[in-house]
Amino acid sequence: xxxxxxxxxxxxxxxxxxxxxxxxxxxxxxxxxxxxxxxxxxxxxxxxxxxxxxxxxxxxxxxxxxxxxxxxxxxxxxxxxxxxxxxxxxxxxxxxxxxxxxxxxxxxxxxxxxxxxxxxxxxxxxxxxxxxxxxxxxxxxxxxxxxxxxxxxxxxxxxxxxxxxxxxxxxxxx
Amino acid sequence: xxxxxxxxxxxxxxxxxxxxxxxxxxxxxxxxxxxxxxxxxxxxxxxxxxxxxxxxxxxxxxxxxxxxxxxxxxxxxxxxxxxxxxxxxxxxxxxxxxxxxxxxxxxxxxxxxxxxxxxxxxxxxxxxxxxxxxxxxxxxxxxxxxxxxxxxxxxxxxxxxxxxxxxxxxxxxxxxxxxxxxxxxxxxxxxxxxxxxxxxxxxxxxxxxxxxxxxxxxxxxxxxxxxxxxxxxxxxxxxxxxxxxxxxxxxxxxxxxxxxxxxxxxxxxxxxxxxxxxxxxxxxxxxxxxxxxxxxxxxxxxxxxxxxxxxxxxxxxxxxxxxxxxxxxxxxxxxxxxxxxxxxxxxxxxxxxxxxxxxxxxxxxxxxxxxxxxxxxxxxxxxxxxxxxxxxxxxxxxxxxxxxxxxxxxxxxxxxxxxxxxxxxxxxxxxxxxxxxxxxxxxxxxxxxxxxxxxxxxxxxxxxxxxxxxxxxxxxxxxxxxxxxxxxxxxxxxxxxxxxxxxxxxxxxxxxxxxxxxxxxxxxxxxxxxxxxxxxxxxxxxxxxxxxxxxxxxxxxxxxxxxxxxxxxxxxxxxxxxxxxxxxxxxxxxxxxxxxxxxxxxxxxxxxxxxxxxxxxxxxxxxxxxxxxx
Numbered sequence: 001x002x003x004x005x006x007x008x009x010x011x012x013x014x015x016x017x018x019x020x021x022x023x024x025x026x027x028x029x030x031x032x033x034x035x036x037x038x039x040x041x042x043x044x045x046x047x048x049x050x051x052x053x054x055x056x057x058x059x060x061x062x063x064x065x066x067x068x069x070x071x072x073x074x075x076x077x078x079x080x081x082x083x084x085x086x087x088x089x090x091x092x093x094x095x096x097x098x099x100x101x102x103x104x105x106x107x108x109x110x111x112x113x114x115x116x117x118x119x120x121x122x123x124x125x126x127x128x129x130x131x132x133x134x135x136x137x138x139x140x141x142x143x144x145x146x147x148x149x150x151x152x153x154x155x156x157x158x159x160x161x162x163x164x165x166x167x168x169x170x171x172x173x174x
Numbered sequence: 175x176x177x178x179x180x181x182x183x184x185x186x187x188x189x190x191x192x193x194x195x196x197x198x199x200x201x202x203x204x205x206x207x208x209x210x211x212x213x214x215x216x217x218x219x220x221x222x223x224x225x226x227x228x229x230x231x232x233x234x235x236x237x238x239x240x241x242x243x244x245x246x247x248x249x250x251x252x253x254x255x256x257x258x259x260x261x262x263x264x265x266x267x268x269x270x271x272x273x274x275x276x277x278x279x280x281x282x283x284x285x286x287x288x289x290x291x292x293x294x295x296x297x298x299x300x301x302x303x304x305x306x307x308x309x310x311x312x313x314x315x316x317x318x319x320x321x322x323x324x325x326x327x328x329x330x331x332x333x334x335x336x337x338x339x340x341x342x343x344x345x346x347x348x349x350x351x352x353x354x355x356x357x358x359x360x361x362x363x364x365x366x367x368x369x370x371x372x373x374x375x376x377x378x379x380x381x382x383x384x385x386x387x388x389x390x391x392x393x394x395x396x397x398x399x400x401x402x403x404x405x406x407x408x409x410x411x412x413x414x415x416x417x418x419x420x421x422x423x424x425x426x427x428x429x430x431x432x433x434x435x436x437x438x439x440x441x442x443x444x445x446x447x448x449x450x451x452x453x454x455x456x457x458x459x460x461x462x463x464x465x466x467x468x469x470x471x472x473x474x475x476x477x478x479x480x481x482x483x484x485x486x487x488x489x490x491x492x493x494x495x496x497x498x499x500x501x502x503x504x505x506x507x508x509x510x511x512x513x514x515x516x517x518x519x520x521x522x523x524x525x526x527x528x529x530x531x532x533x534x535x536x537x538x539x540x541x542x543x544x545x546x547x548x549x550x551x552x553x554x555x556x557x558x559x560x561x562x563x564x565x566x567x568x569x570x571x572x573x574x575x576x577x578x579x580x581x582x583x584x585x586x587x588x589x590x591x592x593x594x595x596x597x598x599x600x601x602x603x604x605x606x607x608x609x610x611x612x613x614x615x616x617x618x619x620x621x622x623x624x625x626x627x628x629x630x631x632x633x634x635x636x637x638x639x640x641x642x643x644x645x646x647x648x649x650x651x652x653x654x655x656x657x658x659x660x661x662x663x664x665x666x667x668x669x670x671x672x673x674x675x676x677x678x679x680x681x682x683x684x685x686x687x688x689x690x691x692x693x694x695x696x697x698x699x700x701x702x703x704x705x706x707x708x709x710x711x712x713x714x715x716x717x718x719x720x721x722x723x724x725x726x727x728x729x730x731x732x733x734x735x736x737x738x739x740x741x742x743x744x745x746x747x748x749x750x751x752x753x754x755x756x757x758x759x760x761x762x763x764x765x766x767x768x769x770x771x772x773x774x775x776x777x778x779x780x781x782x783x784x785x786x787x788x789x790x791x792x793x794x795x796x797x798x799x800x801x802x803x804x
Contacts, residue, residue: 029405029571030792032571033571034788034791034792036573036661037660038359038560038561038572039571041329041358041359041563042561042562042563042722042725042729043729043730044726044730044774044781045774046777046778046781047726047730047781047784047785050785051785052600052660052661053602054785055600056601056602057602059597059598059600060601060602062598063597063598166504
């Protein structure tokens, strides 16, 4: 492992959207076994410092590859596409659909069966997310970077919606 | 008489035999120290045979008293007897007032110089802060360890609640520094408990099954729930939650309030009355473990406390802990049924009602065989034994997460999260900043910890001032600030102006904690009080550091010195080591330190090459098994 290796190389995985999560988890543990600062507690200060930097990089790589949205953004970055964090999708139809979903989310509390409604919303958001993942993966494989970027922006939207659904679920449980 | 072993000049002696390492549970109510001897971990008793050291410190004109004697005096001398001080660690005075407790202490002006924004308590022996009070407890435990192991300690693992934020962890480490302890690692209490139960050990068939473990830790003043994943010898903290201001003390307070109400005492009591009420409450609670109804009396009043009444008083508090369990499971993306093992920690889990509720929540009987007061110290001792190098446990690795998000203040008092909670540490995150005025050469970064959007709702950790930015027009400077959180959960910050490559100078002002100069001053104060010879201690510390450095170097040279170093490099390193040995045997602390620095600098390329070798080995191991697995 070197500091200039990309996240996929660190884990010995092929560069691409589909990631073997088990291989990733196994490799992550192997690398931490080797480089975690606890392995260097009785070593020299210099080695302790290096191990902390390596362990931090392994963690960063693992977090990026584990998370579908972060992984997609990282892949685009590797392909040389800049993502402006402020940027948002311009797909009117998609935005309209999002608005409707969000309105439903806001009305959950007053629904007859809030938990069932929330579950419906959750599975709908999940399906939309999967569809955009497929779109991203296909576009990236075909090197149609504009389309991949558009799918990523939608994935970000949907991930945020999923988080809000989870937060509301937690609120309702309390 | 044993013969002294003397090595030939130029040859390296065998590395030390067993190191003296301990695990310390620095608890809110009770503290313990444990060590590994003859392969087994055990708590170390005081001369009177008791292993528990109550976390109570009493200041008198004659000196400092720690433990049972101090706790017994809390009723008669409440202002000078500090109990549950752990709740004050890394906190400001305003936080503590918010606890809503009836704290008997006299607080001094927190803006006083050198207090680091921490609450300062006035005692007959002068003012003290929570770090100093904790250091007194650690000193007693360290001494107990040194007496029992026959010499000064080489290192300690100190446990902290998984929920502790950066300031609280830093305060703990500072207390260890004041007590003269070398901290091998700050370990999360629940992780230590899981290690103590040997949940990482193989079963009869020799396999270690992957499993999820919940550690329910209800101590005197803190509640923690941690969801751990054990997988091929790696303990991964999936999530943590809890409440750093909820514990058995609250049980006692709830019962005490009930007693006060029944006895017609009203709600406003002086410190001594409150202490006595709490003692009566605690006694009643403990008696109910074996009875279904116990008599309670206070002053002229006497009555009875039943298990049902106790359940009624405690259930709202226990429900709070179960809500936190639910949240932690959710963060880990799990259901209660998916938890394979539940471990109970903390004296308050002896309360029958707590066990019933926890068992019902997780649907399985929790582990409670090891004394819940000792289990954390025992796990810490096992880990200390590994970290200090006595025992190789290649199969065991503890990965921890940051319990609360780390962010910085942006325009309008908003928080921008840089590192999200439950991210595995160590972790580094870089953020770029620019100047907003022409010629601006300094900027301040306010780091906070917490989940809320507004800075005022998060905990203020520290303010970092960057200086030495080259003057440029507004917006032209690109300052890359790297926030690094180490394996102990402690934050450090570095900054670089990218276009000029200038390293900005950083000064840290912890919001509720000590700067380096404060610690030095307090160390000096403590020497003055303890009649300890400051020079002797400085020398001893430098010598220990020298021994540690030499030994690390010896081990490294034995492992692959011949392979990775040219003859010339090897010769240079050996000369630097010899110089350090000479300084160690007769030099001043300053001389020893400068030889250590020289050796460290000289060995940097060697350290880097050793790392490269590890990397190559890790990569090769990988290419072999990675592609063979289907």
